[in-house]
Amino acid sequence: EPEVTQTPSHQVTQMGQEVILRCVPISNHLYFYWYRQILGQKVEFLVSFYNNEISEKSEIFDDQFSVERPDGSNFTLKIRSTKLEDSAMYFCASSESRQGSGYTFGSGTRLTVV
């Protein structure tokens, strides 16, 4: 069964540093997403990406965040200057079509900002 692959599984970074979280979505999927889950809290939507541009983003997704699909297979989330409160599990997901089909999630990257 096809999987969404995320690397690294765990990243520790110092406050103020830039981090890039990487994802390889399922190859025939058209829609890509990032979500995050702060420990003990709910899974929250960050951004959706379609046709090489952001189609929707949440209030969390401020100027510190950016996404890119640099080479047609990878889908990256960059946090420019990390803050302590960015510590969370970050999930990448992809979907084949519009609403109703459900997502396939990656296994997540645990980001710890110290």
Add this chain to the structure above:
Amino acid sequence: AQRVTQPEKLLSVFKGAPVELKCNYSYSGSPELFWYVQYSRQRLQLLLRHISRESIKGFTADLNKGETSFHLKKPFAQEEDSAMYYCALSVGDNSGAGSYQLTFGKGTKLSVIP
């Protein structure tokens, strides 16, 4: 704004007992609802979507628009059902691009006692 409520943080049942994981939602439009499951140290996996009216691993969920609920049920719990269960509601994006975001509940941890 849409909201998903899972009132129980933890639900413990004995093996063989019936299970009902509650989910209520608030959304002014026509919702599409999902259940995701996360087994220990694994990724979020799609369990059910209301449009397909399927039964997966013995679980079923019926959308009740009058009560704005989408409760997950299983007549006889198994030990392997122990996991975190998340109810989610999908909302189309404002751009009409076809991507959509999921609004998650906080999750219910199901523990099946042998």
